[in-house]
Every structure is written in C-alpha cells, then in structure tokens.
Amino acid sequence: MKAVCLIVFLTLARYSAGHIFRRQYYPQDSLIVQPLDYINQAQELYPGQQSQEDSRQNSNERNVKYQQSGRQNQKNRQQQQPEYGQQQEYRQQSEQSRQQPEYRQQNEQYQQPQYRQQNEQYQQPQYRQQGEQSRQNKQKHHQTRQTKQQVQQTHDSTSAESSQETRKIYSEYAMPVYADAGELNTRLYFGQPEMRPAYGDAVAWRGVEIAANANTPVDRQDIQKIFNEAYKTMKHVSQEDKKIFHQAYEQAAKTDNEDAHLNATQLLNKYQYAVDTHTIKTDDGYFLTLFRIQPKEQTLVQRPVVFLMHGLLGSADDWLLMGPGKSLAYLLADAGYEVWLGNARGSKYSRRHVSKHPAQADFWQYSTDEIALHDLPVMIDYVLKTSSQEKLYYVGYSQGTTAFFALAAARPEYNNKIIMMYALSPMAYMSNVRSPLLRMIAPTSAFYERLHEQLGHGEFKPSKELVNTFGGAMCETEIGCRNVCSNINFVMSGVGVENLDVELIPVIMQHLPAGASTRQIKQYAQAVAHNEFTKYDYGAEINQRVYGSAQPPKYNMQKVQTPVALYYSEEDWLAHPSDVERLAKELPNVKDLYKVQHYSNMDFQFSKNAPEMVYNRLIQSIQKQSNQQQNYGY
Incomplete structure (x- = not known):
C-alpha cells in the first residue's frame, strides 16, 4: 500500500513540476500579449457586458491582431534604425527560431482548455474590484x-x-562681445562648487554678475564695495577705441612673436647677452634657479652687482620681455653692471624640491614669509659669494619688495649686505588695495568663505569663471578684449591700455602667470583686513603653536635700515599711494619717494615709456651711489 501511495505521489509531483516549467518557458521574443493582461483591460473598459466565452473569443481575435501589429511596428523600427553587431545577429536568430515547428507548438499549447480555465478565474468579482x-x-x-x-x-x-x-x-552695462574666445560664465555661484544655485537671481553691477541664494545673500552694495575703487582708476574708452584695441591685439596674436615661446636663457642668447644658469638649494629643500647676465662690455675692473627680484605670479622672464634697450635687465647690462635674476619657489624656474612634487599640495604650503626668510637669504649670499662682492644693489617689483622688507625686518643683518634697495610698486601695507581679487578674498569680505574653499590650498590656479568674477567681466566691459581680460595678472593688477605696446601683450600673456601658491595670495588678502604688515595668519590656534601668540607678529619697518627708493603710482591697483606713503613714513632711511603719473601696476615692467619714466632715474641713482664708493669697494 505504501509503495502505491509513493508512486501516486511521485507522479503528481512530476506532473506539477512539468506544468510549472512549461508555464515559465514562454517565448520572450514573441510580441503576444498574455490573455490575462488583455482581459483585465477589457473588464476595465466594459465591466459586466461580456460573457466569459465572448471574452475568450475577443481575446484570441485581438491577440492575433496585436501580434500582427506588433510585428509590423517592429519591422518599421528596424527599417528606421540601423542595427549593429550583436543586435543584428540577435534579430536574425530570433526570426529563424520563429520558423521552427517546436516554436509553433509552444504557442499553440497556450490555446488549450486548461489555460482558458486559468484565465477565467481572473474574471471573478474580486479581480474586477482590484481593476x-x-x-x-x-x-x-x-x-x-x-x-x-x-x-x-x-x-x-x-x-x-x-x-x-x-x-x-542693467542692460546699460552689457558687455561687448568679440570673436576672440569661447563664452565665459561671468557669474560666481555661491552654492556647491561648480554648481549653480537652484534659486536666486544674479545681482549685477557694471558688467559683473554674482548670483546669491538664501545661505549667501549679496546685494549691489557688496559688489560696488569690491569693484568701485578699481573701476574709478580705469580709463573708460569708447566703443570705437575698444574695437581698435581688440583688432590690434588680434593682429599681434597672429604674428606669433618668437619671444613668446623662449625662456630666459634663450631670450638672452637671441640678443647676444652672455648668461650663466645657477641652481641653489634653500635650507628647507627647495631648488632655486638664478641667471647671471655679464656686462655687455667686459673689463678687468670689477663691476657692481644688481640683483632683480620679480613680482607676484612672475619670474625672471619679466625683466627681459620688452627686449634690449627697453627692459631693465638689458639696460643695466648695457650700463656695465653684473645683473642677477632671481626666481622664487613655485615660479616656472624653481619647481623642484628634495622630497615634494609640484603636483602635490604640500609643495605649495608656503607664503611670502618663506620666500623672504628662506629664498632671499640663500640667493643674496650665493650672488655675493660667486661675484666676490660684499654688497649689492637690490631692485624688487611687487612681491619682490614685500619679501625684502620682511627679510630686512626679521633678519637685520641683511641690511648690511645691500647698498641700496629700489622698490617698484612697493607692497607692504595693503589696507587700501584696489584689486577686486584681493578685496574679494579678504577675511572681512562677504565672499570670503566660499572663495576660501574654491581656491583651495595648493597652487594658485583659479578657474576661468573665477577669473571672470575677480574682475575679468569688468575688464572686458571697459576695454572690450576678452583674451586680455582672461589673464589673471591683468585681472589682478589692472590693464593700462594707453601705456602698453599692444604687440607685446601676447608675449606677456605667454610668460605670465609663472606660478605662485594660493597661500601667497591669501596673505596679501589678509593684509587688506588686518591693516598691518604681518606674517601669515593661520588662525588663533595654529598661530599660538607657530608664533606663540594668537595673532601673527608684525614686521617692524623701523628695523629696515637699508637706504630705500620708493617708486609708486596714483593708479596702481596693488600698491595704493596711501599705503606707500604710510610705508615711507615708517621706513627710517628713504632716499627717494617718486610718484609716476598715470601708471598701472604692470606698467613698471612693461610700459613702453618705462625707460624714460622709471629706469633712467633708477640707473642714474645706482651710478651716483657707485661713484661714491672708492674703486667699487664696499
């Protein structure tokens, strides 16, 4: 008896399993709509109006029509869209499978009575209610x-x-558009980095648009406070003059001046000036490159040494770009001086370290303090030792002046190694700075928090959108040349259109910017807020560990005993005349305070009239000092 029951049980289990697997093996490639789906649709449209037999009949007829329609639609799609690779192979296999006898048998089995009975149960009232x-x-x-x-x-x-x-x-401030570059986004969006805020309209002021949201409100007064001082010093040219300037720039760019692609040694060799390259190492592991230019006329008499130190985001190239007879390095060499060109860490010629790499952020963890206290001392000592001199003349521009004042104040012994210091656009106190870039990233600025994050802590390489926001948009509005106004040096320092040789601008833009750390830029912005000339501010907690006080220490200008000549301008965006005059009052040994008329910051190095306005006065002063030394001995 048990054996019979076991046989019956196995038979039923086998039948059930086969039934289940047959239900699961439904040809997926077919376009047949299951009767269950169609009946549900019919009951929703015509509830209670059809008998079960009519429903089954209508279902079968409409399924046939649906199959034909579906296959026709599939053919139309295949004709409209090309098939590639596996798609075409799969379609061919599917068509062949439909022609096989077993495929037809599988379709016919679903018309058997047992399947009709299963479909009928779904026509009960409870399923109608669900529908x-x-x-x-x-x-x-x-x-x-x-x-x-x-x-x-x-x-x-x-x-x-x-x-x-x-x-x-604000249509009156719409920017002129010329065909020299791709479209740039002129708004700074204070949401997540690289994202626009979901809400908030742009606030505009003279071509500058800044979008604000509920978390970072901004109004026109905030923007005006940042840009107004710079705007007032700009020369507002007519639309016709803008077109002329732009066309001249385009023509100069097409000329492709060879000097734009030459480095310092190549430039000097091109114009037949003897140059030596020297590499030295600082006490904190940075390798710096120095260039020595020999006097044009060689004599047995030992010549005085003049050391030139570049500005912010610059390099030794800057003293050479205008060419012989114009740039200061050539003029000094022609006058018989031994000229040395320095390169601070992070510039294009000083990007090596014993253990750090420029691609990593830790390479750029330095401020102007490190340039002043590590770079300048080793360069000055090396120059004096190599040239067998006891003292030298120091000429600094922009950041080159900042580093010297910091060095002379922090290490007074170096005052005895400098005959005289010449400061072009001297930058120490920055309270009245006009540069929108430095004003925007100052700790007291309404935009500080977001910009502090966006600029990061490595090399200073702001995006095109940030450059446009820092002043590129306003620059483009005023001079009408987008390429010039996309260069961070011009945006940060201002563009003196009337003093620049347009043919030189593409050369300048190929050599600048030459590199700097974000911390250097932030230190100048801190000076805007602090109203003092101090070391880098890390914040109260770290300051306490680094300096022993919550506030960064000040540089005492009374300790700068070196004779100093200050050359400045009324229109300078970085060295405001009020700040320079404050510096002149604090320095104990100012020999010359000379204001150049109608000069922007970069004009001190690149103005076509710089030799007459600045350099001749400087060289005459050096010659006067040299004549006072007996036999050029110090």
Missing part, C-alpha cells in the same frame, strides 16, 4: 501631475518676468 481600484489610483496620479505642471508653469512665468526685468535694469 476598478487601480483605475481610480491612475486617475488621482494624473490629476496630481497636472496640478504640479500648472504650478511649475506659473513659477517659470514669474521667474522669466523677473529675469527680463533685471536684464532691462
């Missing part, structure tokens, strides 16, 4: 979606009207 509930839910979802669309249309319409009104108000 009715599903239809009601779909209607509610459709109504909700329509409501959301109406609200969004209303919001879009309101936003469009608001944006149109804003554009109308």
Whole structure:
C-alpha cells in the first residue's frame, strides 16, 4: 500500500513540476500579449457586458491582431534604425527560431482548455474590484501631475518676468562681445562648487554678475564695495577705441612673436647677452634657479652687482620681455653692471624640491614669509659669494619688495649686505588695495568663505569663471578684449591700455602667470583686513603653536635700515599711494619717494615709456651711489 501511495505521489509531483516549467518557458521574443493582461483591460473598459466565452473569443481575435501589429511596428523600427553587431545577429536568430515547428507548438499549447480555465478565474468579482481600484489610483496620479505642471508653469512665468526685468535694469552695462574666445560664465555661484544655485537671481553691477541664494545673500552694495575703487582708476574708452584695441591685439596674436615661446636663457642668447644658469638649494629643500647676465662690455675692473627680484605670479622672464634697450635687465647690462635674476619657489624656474612634487599640495604650503626668510637669504649670499662682492644693489617689483622688507625686518643683518634697495610698486601695507581679487578674498569680505574653499590650498590656479568674477567681466566691459581680460595678472593688477605696446601683450600673456601658491595670495588678502604688515595668519590656534601668540607678529619697518627708493603710482591697483606713503613714513632711511603719473601696476615692467619714466632715474641713482664708493669697494 505504501509503495502505491509513493508512486501516486511521485507522479503528481512530476506532473506539477512539468506544468510549472512549461508555464515559465514562454517565448520572450514573441510580441503576444498574455490573455490575462488583455482581459483585465477589457473588464476595465466594459465591466459586466461580456460573457466569459465572448471574452475568450475577443481575446484570441485581438491577440492575433496585436501580434500582427506588433510585428509590423517592429519591422518599421528596424527599417528606421540601423542595427549593429550583436543586435543584428540577435534579430536574425530570433526570426529563424520563429520558423521552427517546436516554436509553433509552444504557442499553440497556450490555446488549450486548461489555460482558458486559468484565465477565467481572473474574471471573478474580486479581480474586477482590484481593476476598478487601480483605475481610480491612475486617475488621482494624473490629476496630481497636472496640478504640479500648472504650478511649475506659473513659477517659470514669474521667474522669466523677473529675469527680463533685471536684464532691462542693467542692460546699460552689457558687455561687448568679440570673436576672440569661447563664452565665459561671468557669474560666481555661491552654492556647491561648480554648481549653480537652484534659486536666486544674479545681482549685477557694471558688467559683473554674482548670483546669491538664501545661505549667501549679496546685494549691489557688496559688489560696488569690491569693484568701485578699481573701476574709478580705469580709463573708460569708447566703443570705437575698444574695437581698435581688440583688432590690434588680434593682429599681434597672429604674428606669433618668437619671444613668446623662449625662456630666459634663450631670450638672452637671441640678443647676444652672455648668461650663466645657477641652481641653489634653500635650507628647507627647495631648488632655486638664478641667471647671471655679464656686462655687455667686459673689463678687468670689477663691476657692481644688481640683483632683480620679480613680482607676484612672475619670474625672471619679466625683466627681459620688452627686449634690449627697453627692459631693465638689458639696460643695466648695457650700463656695465653684473645683473642677477632671481626666481622664487613655485615660479616656472624653481619647481623642484628634495622630497615634494609640484603636483602635490604640500609643495605649495608656503607664503611670502618663506620666500623672504628662506629664498632671499640663500640667493643674496650665493650672488655675493660667486661675484666676490660684499654688497649689492637690490631692485624688487611687487612681491619682490614685500619679501625684502620682511627679510630686512626679521633678519637685520641683511641690511648690511645691500647698498641700496629700489622698490617698484612697493607692497607692504595693503589696507587700501584696489584689486577686486584681493578685496574679494579678504577675511572681512562677504565672499570670503566660499572663495576660501574654491581656491583651495595648493597652487594658485583659479578657474576661468573665477577669473571672470575677480574682475575679468569688468575688464572686458571697459576695454572690450576678452583674451586680455582672461589673464589673471591683468585681472589682478589692472590693464593700462594707453601705456602698453599692444604687440607685446601676447608675449606677456605667454610668460605670465609663472606660478605662485594660493597661500601667497591669501596673505596679501589678509593684509587688506588686518591693516598691518604681518606674517601669515593661520588662525588663533595654529598661530599660538607657530608664533606663540594668537595673532601673527608684525614686521617692524623701523628695523629696515637699508637706504630705500620708493617708486609708486596714483593708479596702481596693488600698491595704493596711501599705503606707500604710510610705508615711507615708517621706513627710517628713504632716499627717494617718486610718484609716476598715470601708471598701472604692470606698467613698471612693461610700459613702453618705462625707460624714460622709471629706469633712467633708477640707473642714474645706482651710478651716483657707485661713484661714491672708492674703486667699487664696499
């Protein structure tokens, strides 16, 4: 008896398993709609109006039509869209499988009575109720979606009207567009980095647009406070002059001056000046490159040494770009002096370290303090030793002046190694700085927090959007040349169109910027807020560990005993005349305070009239000092 029961049980299990697997093996490639799906649809459309037999008959007929329609649609799609690789192979295999006898048998089995019985159960009242509930839910979802669309249309319409009104108000400051570069985004968006805020309109002021949201509010007064001083010093040229300047620049760019692609030694060799390259190492592991230019006329008499130190984001190239007879390095060599060109860490010629790499952020963890207290001493000592001199003349521009004042104040012994110091655009106190870049990233600025994060802590390489926001947009509005106004040196320091040789601008832009750390830039911005000339501010906690006090120590200008000549300008964006005059009052040994008329910051190195306005006076002063020394001995 047990054996019989076991046989019956196994038979039933086998039949059930086969039934299940047959149900699962449904040809997926077929376009047949299962009767269950279609019957549900029919009951929703015509509830209670069809008998079960009619439903089955209609279902079968419409399934046939659906198959034909589906296959026709598939053929149309295949004709419209090309097939490639596996898609074409799969379609061919599918067509072949449909022609096989077993495929037809599998389709026919689903028309058998047992499948019809299974489908009939889904026509019971409880399934009809489920279908009715599903239809009601779909209607509610459709109504909700329509409501959301109406609200969004209303919001879009309101936003469009608001944006149109804003554009109308500030249309007088629309920027001229010339075909020299791709479209740049002139807004600084204070949301997540590289993302626009979901809400908030742009606030505009003279071509500058800054978008604000609820977390970072901004108004026109904030923007005006940043840009107004720089704007007032700019020469506002006419539209016709803008076109002339732009066309001249384009023509100069097409000429492709060879000097734009030559380094310092290549430039000097091209113009037949003897040059030596020297590499030295600082006490904290940075390798620095120095260039020595021999006097044009060689004599047995020992010549005085003049050391030139470049400015912010610059390099030794800057003293050579205008060429012989114009650039200061050539003029000094022609006058018979031994000229040395320094390169601070991070510049294009000083990017090596014993253990750090420029691609890593730790290479750039330095400020102007490190340049003053590590770079300058080793360079000055090496120059004096190599040239067998006891003292030298120091000429600094921009950052080169900052580093010297810091060195002479922190290590007074170096005052005895300098005959005289010449400061072109002297930068120590920065309280009245005009540069929008430094004003925007000052700790007291409304934009400080977001910009502090976006600039990072490595090499100073702001994005095109940030350059445009820092002043590129306003620059483009005023001079009408986008390429010039996309260069961070011109944006930070200002563009003196009337003093620059347009043919030289493409050469300058190929050599600048030459590299600097973000910490250097931030230290100048800190000086804007502190109203003092101090060391780098790490914050109270780290300051306490580094300096022994919560506040960074000040550089005492009374300790700078070296004779100093200060050359400055009324229109300088970085060295404001009020700050320079304050410095002159604090320095104990100022020999010359000379204001150059109508000069921008970069004009001290690149103005076409710099030899007459600045360099001749400087060289005559050196000659006067040299004549006072007996036999050039110090």
